[in-house]
Amino acid sequence: MATSSVDSDVTRIMLGVNESSIKGYPHASISSKSAFEWTINKIIRSNTTGFKLLFLHVQIPDEDAFDEVDSIYASPEDFRDASRKDKIRASHLLEYFVKRSHEIGVACEAWIKKGDPKEVxxxxxxxxxxxxxxxxxxxxxxxxxxxxxxxxxxxxKHCECPVVTIKRSADETPQDPVDD
Amino acid sequence: MATSSVDSDVTRIMLGVNESSIKGYPHASISSKSAFEWTINKIIRSNTTGFKLLFLHVQIPDEDAFDEVDSIYASPEDFRDASRKDKIRASHLLEYFVKRSHEIGVACEAWIKKGDPKEVxxxxxxxxxxxxxxxxxxxxxxxxxxxxxxxxxxxxKHCECPVVTIKRSADETPQDPVDD
Structure with a gap:
């Protein structure tokens, strides 16, 4: 016997995901993967039709500046090209999560925004x-x-919805714990 | 297609619950009820066999002192009696959540501890x-x-497991928002 509001609609879970700082293009960070796996294993479980995952990746505008140190900017098109490369990186990151969700059979959406991650x-x-x-x-x-x-x-502190934070497990922590 | 660890065991969700400061004996606080209803409606949904709820009520040792202002303590037994009353109050509070869980069909356990709620x-x-x-x-x-x-x-900040905080909705906030 469930209350009337149960299953009246799906539960929409947003996941903020980012790139790894150590594993190179285009890997998801260890903590993003941990958060995703926790959501699948502990919350969604076998009830794949009861949930929808919303993947948000926020690109920090200067994030990839170091990748461009060998690039030569000679025309406005070169900048357009760099911005296009950013988008491809981001979409490859999201592809990982969308693909995994499809394999598991849970509905999802994914999108990219630019700005300060916490504010966006x-x-x-x-x-x-x-x-x-x-x-x-x-x-x-x-x-x-x-x-x-x-x-x-x-x-x-600031988001207008319940927030849960999933810590990386100790055995997944890289040599420099600031890396991810 | 689920990962191998899905449904290998139930997801155990602990709920910290307390008494209402306005509704009198033995009502659950508005925010405890909100947290419970959110867990049922948004997480457990129809998958009642995939979860187990663990209700913990922490009694603050002096919490009920005001109820005892008309009591006369003449013997050690009187104190034992007061402590017994505390336990009855707490068990009535837990009874509400255990009863609701049984109605919904989700397994649960409930217990009482004494001390500082956040530390306990x-x-x-x-x-x-x-x-x-x-x-x-x-x-x-x-x-x-x-x-x-x-x-x-x-x-x-301090608990060794993921924590989610459910805020009371605005329309459930009593006249004095410190009340619950």
């Missing part, structure tokens, strides 16, 4: 109104956090 | 190792929070 995520939450936001987290101690900041701490 | 919840998380902790929250602004503190903020 909060704005997108306001616009899309999901039931839950799941974010990966590197599980850094307070000392390391001072230098890198955490998107998840900001979102827990 | 973190200790119980360590002991019981649930997959998720769901806590209700009054949704107070920063000014109101200074005076009442919030258990959920502490648990988000």
């Amino acid at each position: 995520i909060c704005l997108e939450i306001k616009r899309v109104q999901p039931d839950l936001l799941v974010l990966g987290n590197r599980g850094l101690g307070p000392f390391q956090r001072v230098f890198v900041g955490t998107v998840s701490e900001f979102c827990v | 919840i973190c200790l119980e998380i360590k002991r019981v190792q649930p997959d998720l902790l769901v806590l209700g929250n009054r949704g107070l602004g920063p000014f109101q929070r200074v005076f009442v503190g919030t258990v959920s903020e502490f648990c988000v």
